[in-house]
Amino acid sequence: MESDMLDKESAAAVLKKLSQSESPESAKKWVPKVGEGVVDGADGEGAPPTKRQKTADEKEENSETNLEENPEDDEESEDSEDLDDDDEEEIPLLIPARETPQNPTKNSPRNFQRIPVFIVDYHNDVLEFVYRCFATRHLPLANNTLVHFDSHPDLVIPRHIAASSAYEKDTMLNELSIENWIMPTLYAGHFNRVVWLKNSWCQQLPTGRHDFKVGQKDDRIGVDCPLDYFIADGNYCTTEDLQEVKSVELQVHDADNDSLNPNEFLTEKDAKGFVLDIDLDFFSTSNPFLEIYKDADCYNQLKEIFHFESVENVKKSGTASIADYLATADRRKTQLDALRTIFWHLEEERNFEGLEKPDESVVTPEVYAKIVRLAEQLQEKYPDDEIDWHLIFDSGSTTDNNGLPHHISTAEELETYFANFKRFLERLPVPPVAITMAHSAQDDYCPQDQVAFIEERVLRLLRDVFGDRLHEKAILHYMDDPWDVMKL
Numbered sequence: 110m111e112s113d114m115l116d117k118e119s120a121a122a123v124l125k126k127l128s129q130s131e132s133p134e135s136a137k138k139w140v141p142k143v144g145e146g147v148v149d150g151a152d153g154e155g156a157p158p159t160k161r162q163k164t165a166d167e168k169e170e171n172s173e174t175n176l177e178e179n180p181e182d183d184e185e186s187e188d189s190e191d192l193d194d195d196d197e198e199e200i201p202l203l204i205p206a207r208e209t210p211q212n213p214t215k216n217s218p219r220n221f222q223r224i225p226v227f228i229v230d231y232h233n234d235v236l237e238f239v240y241r242c243f244a245t246r247h248l249p250l251a252n253n254t255l256v257h258f259d260s261h262p263d264l265v266i267p268r269h270i271a272a273s274s275a276y277e278k279d280t281m282l283n284e285l286s287i288e289n290w291i292m293p294t295l296y297a298g299h300f301n302r303v304v305w306l307k308n309s310w311c312q313q314l315p316t317g318r319h320d321f322k323v324g325q326k327d328d329r330i331g332v333d334c335p336l337d338y339f340i341a342d343g344n345y346c347t348t349e350d351l352q353e354v355k356s357v358e359l360q361v362h363d364a365d366n367d368s369l370n371p372n373e374f375l376t377e378k379d380a381k382g383f384v385l386d387i388d389l390d391f392f393s394t395s396n397p398f399l400e401i402y403k404d405a406d407c408y409n410q411l412k413e414i415f416h417f418e419s420v421e422n423v424k425k426s427g428t429a430s431i432a433d434y435l436a437t438a439d440r441r442k443t444q445l446d447a448l449r450t451i452f453w454h455l456e457e458e459r460n461f462e463g464l465e466k467p468d469e470s471v472v473t474p475e476v477y478a479k480i481v482r483l484a485e486q487l488q489e490k491y492p493d494d495e496i497d498w499h500l501i502f503d504s505g506s507t508t509d510n511n512g513l514p515h516h517i518s519t520a521e522e523l524e525t526y527f528a529n530f531k532r533f534l535e536r537l538p539v540p541p542v543a544i545t546m547a548h549s550a551q552d553d554y555c556p557q558d559q560v561a562f563i564e565e566r567v568l569r570l571l572r573d574v575f576g577d578r579l580h581e582k583a584i585l586h587y588m589d590d591p592w593d594v595m596k597l
Contacts, residue, residue: 115166118462124165128437132521133494135273136198141235147579148529150316151325153367158394159540163440164168165269168274170430174484179523198342199334200403210507211336216246217382218247218381219246219247219535220247221247221406221542221543221580222580223577223578223579223581223595223597224540224541224542224544224575224578224579224580225543225544225580225594226541226543226545226546226568226571226579226580226583226584227544227545227546227583227584227586227592228545228546228547228548228549228564228583228585228587229545229547229550229587230257230547230548230550230551230552230586230587231286231287231552232263232388232549233285233287233289234289234586235386235545235546235547236281236285236294237282238545238566238584238586239299239384239543239545240281240544240592240593241280241304242542242543242594243299244573245594247542247543247594248381248382248384248542248543249304249381249382250299250563251298251299251494252298252301252302252382253300253301253302253374254300254303254304254382254383254384255291255294255300255301255302255305255384255386255550256299256383256384256386257291257304257305257306257376257386257388257389258306258336258364258385258386258387258391258530259302259305259306259307259315259386259387259388259390259391259512259517260311260390260391260394260514261288261313261388261390261394261513262292262305262306262309262337262338262361263287263288263388263552264289264291264292264303264314264359265288265289265292265342266289266292266329266331266332266339266344267284267285267292267293267330268329268341269284269287269294269529270284270285271329272296272328272329272330272353273293273325273328273330274293274323275293275296275297275315275330279413281293281523282368283553286553287547288314291303292323292330292332293330295323295355295530296323296324296325296330296353296370297353298355299585300384301355301356301357301520302357302358302359302360302556303357303358303359303360303375303552304359304360304361304362304374305359305361305362306362306364306369306391307361307362307363307364307391308363308364308391308516308526309363309365309366310514311514311516312514313338313511313513314336314338314359314361315336316361316362316363316473317358317360318358318360318361318362319334319336319358319359319360320332320356320357320358320359321333321356321357321359322351322354322355322357323351323354323355323357324351324352324353324354324355325353326345326346326350326352327352329388330344331344331345331346331350331351331359332344332345332346333345333347333348333349333351333423335420335429335431335434337358337419337421338511339350340419340420340434340437340438340441341419341424341440341441341509342442342445342506343439343442343445344438345434345435345437345438347431347435347508348357353365360366360374360526363506364391364526364530364533365526365529366518367529367532368534369529369533371533371536372536372538373535373540375538375539376539377538377539379538379539380539380540380542381542382426382434382542383539383540383542384541384543384545385541385543385544385545386461386542386544386545386546386547387544387545387546387547387567388546388547388554388555389546389549389550389552389555389560389563389564389567390547391526392518392526392527392530392555392559393517393518393522393523393555393556393563393583394514394515394516394549394554394556395515395517395553395554395555395556396417396507396512396514397553397554398504398507398508398511398513399515400553401500401501401504402487402490402491402501404490404491405483405486405487405490406486406502407483407487407490407493408504409507410479410482410483410486411501411505412505412508412512412580413479414476414479414480414483414508415444415478415505415506415508416508417440417441417444417482417509418437418440419437420433420437424514437595441469443504444456444471444472447467447468447471447472448472448502448505448551449502450467450497451464451480452473452498452501452502452505453468453498453499453502455484455498456497456498456499458574460491461484463482470511477569491597519560523559523563527566527567527570530567530570531573534570534571534574534575535574540575540578543545544571546564546567546583546588548564568583582597
């Protein structure tokens with residue numbers, strides 16, 4: 110699974126710098142079929158325009174601009190005043206105080222004139238739009254449903270962020286990352302249902318319905334869901350140990366199954382709080398960590414170093430207990446802490462001198478020898494100043510029992526996935542309130558020579574199905590398009 114410590118931009122930059130040779134799959138130029146459309150001004154081979162890197166001052170200025178309302182008539186002025194009041198309210202106020210008189214007009218929900226489409230590059234940036242929809246009452250503050258097309262669940266729990274910060278919008282926007290942006294919204298209660306739709310080559314979570322509790326223990330988010338995905342990061346807790354718990358319904362379905370029917374998990378009751386979220390790497394995805402220090406066969410060695418024994422075999426035998434789950438989660442956490450200590454020492458000291466060897470029951474002598482061998486091979490193949498041990502640790506953290514998917518789709522496969530996606534949209538019992546979309550190209554999860562074509566086709570399919578109900582122009586956040594929720 111995706112490491113909750115990954116620095117996206119630096120990782121992508123290092124990956125590109127270190128990729129001295131392309132893999133056989135990525136080396137093949139991908140060309141759409143004759144007659145298929147491509148984005149205007151793009152030939153289907155290049156990446157979409159890169160989002161301009163902002164300074165901190167620019168980000169603050171743009172944020173303030175987005176929050177301002179500039180009414181042109183009395184009606185817009187009234188909405189603007191309401192919105193200013195909303196901005197002063199804290200997002201965590203999920204349930205108004207019973208004794209506080211409520212203004213029916215001020216607290217009534219708003220409706221978009223048409224379905225907006227908000228497109229980012231890094232997936233966690235969709236929260237900027239989602240939080241804005243909470244503030245303007247276009248989405249309820251609690252109990253929404255997220256239908257999430259993606260090759261990754263994005264349900265990693267951020268260990269470096271206090272659970273109490275889940276109610277702080279600015280902290281969430283600044284600190285969350287591509288792999289961990291959903292879970293804090295579940296803990297805060299903004300969403301209580303997630304439907305992860307994937308292709309069958311994604312194996313991070315088993316298909317089916319998983320009901321669990323999310324809460325906090327020692328001001329860190331935890332779950333009582335005994336799946337490898339959560340146990341592997343040491344985030345499993347017993348229900349009794351969790352405080353401020355909320356119930357979560359997680360459904361996992363293979364979208365390449367012809368029988369997939371959204372009516373099984375969506376009804377008209379979801380009409381006011383249904384967000385359709387699409388990561389373009391759902392259609393074609395790469396594992397960028399495969400390219401890290403490839404000349405030293407780094408990734409394959411890390412799989413052996415970070416291996417752990419899961420509880421899945423015990424679960425299949427029907428004898429697994431809560432004690433087994435807790436013991437496995439504790440062993441995994443202890444293992445990751447020990448490996449982190451080693452890799453952090455190597456990053457600081459650039460050698461093993463002064464490093465106290467870990468407990469052999471946690472990191473065996475055989476595993477320690479593999480770390481030494483990896484360091485030697487890296488030093489043989491790469492200059493020392495190019496070896497980033499933090500990045501290597503992050504890479505190793507993704508090599509759990511299921512790992513990250515790597516499936517560069519052919520033109521024929523893409524047509525199949527597009528057809529599956531359109532069939533799903535046509536079967537929806539209600540349209541979404543809003544559509545969010547992520548390129549995932551700058552972090553190398555969606556192949557850059559395919560992403561522009563995939564985006565164009567997905568937008569066309571959305572238009573084919575929703576017609577005039579869809580906003581006439583998507584908001585290209587990655588191109589710094591101006592946007593104002595109150596004018597959509």
